[in-house]
Amino acid sequence: MRATVRRRRITACADPQGFCIEGDLDRISLPALTLALASMSNSADIHVDLSGLVFIDVGGLRALVTAAARLEGDHSLILRSAPPQTRRLLDLTGWCSAPGLTLGG
Incomplete structure (x- = not known):
């Protein structure tokens, strides 16, 4: 039996400010996500395109929720095209209504 290696990529976008996540978001890719989130301004909305996301664990989700809570003023971390x-x-974690987090289309 062979293990399947999935692609993991976080790509920055300038307009709107944010990034795209492709593949798995897990303990292996968490440091890259943390770095990407730290590089974003806390004084603007951050758009995260999840259309290429295959898997996310609770650690990855927690990193997004924590970053959303750190945003200043009325700014949001907007999750776009989040898979079901x-x-x-x-919903299960109750983080769907976390401060600063918005589920976009």
Whole structure:
């Protein structure tokens, strides 16, 4: 039996400010996510495109929720094109209504 290696990529976007996540968001890719979030301004909305997301664990989700809570003023971390399993995990954890987090289309 062979293990499947999935692609993991976090790509920055300038307009709107944010990044795209592709593949798995887990303990292996968490440091890259943390670095990407730290590089974003806390005084503007951050758009995160999840259309290429295959898997996310609770650690990855927690990093997004924590970053959303750190945003200043009325700014949000906007999760765009979140897969159904990610929306379900947000519902199960109660993080769907976390401060500063918005589920976009």
